[in-house]
């Protein structure tokens with residue numbers, strides 16, 4: 001039985017007071033309204049992780065992810081945050097390879113493989129993001145493109161390591177555009193990625209990996225997306241910044 005997960009990526013939003021208020025509201029609403037065993041992962045800016053962790057003590061189904069970590073272990077890398085540092089403050093997950101990091105910080109599949117390695121070596125589970133651009137969807141083998149992102153960044157892992165990874169399929173054309181992939185489009189990709197994993201690791205491993213969908217998920221679109229057989233939850237951006245909306249998305253899962 002795969003884990004059901006809803007993650008909220010706050011990106012570079014919220015000052016401290018707002019971050020704390022959002023967390024408190026989410027925890028209260030979830031304690032009152034969410035009965036299911038869904039895991040909720042908050043991905044605030046790293047500067048707030050320690051503070052927000054304290055607010056999650058009364059919410060056992062909530063966990064924290066950083067939005068990024070360094071591919072290096074430690075040393076003279078000014079401004080960077082290592083996976084070991086995340087582990088040392090009790091952060092369980094880290095986003096790796098978000099399309100905004102790939103685009104604005106030139107993160108290649110090879111660098112992302114290193115980030116996956118250092119996260120796993122420190123007991124932090126990568127949430128590995130992948131997805132194609134609109135141009136790729138219209139003009140190329142878009143499924144092959146996304147499969148290749150997974151091959152190049154994850155297929156060196158052992159079975160045990162891979163089982164610590166969550167995959168998030170986020171088509172770039174759906175991120176922040178209001179243009180959600182249809183449940184059929186998302187399911188097609190998720191099933192293809194699961195089959196791709198099965199071709200390397202076998203069907204049993206592929207069946208265990210959680211694959212999340214991200215890209216303009218809202219409370220209105222969540223239920224249909226999440227009811228698809230290979231969609232195990234969501235990685236939510238804009239709608240995770242509003243407590244009522246995000247709680248409704250959690251309830252849809």
Ligand SMILES: O=C(CO)COP(=O)(O)O
Nearest residue numbers: 009175176215216237238
């Ligand atoms: O990038 C995303 C989550 O990581 C998705 O963002 P939106 O939900 O704002 O489209």
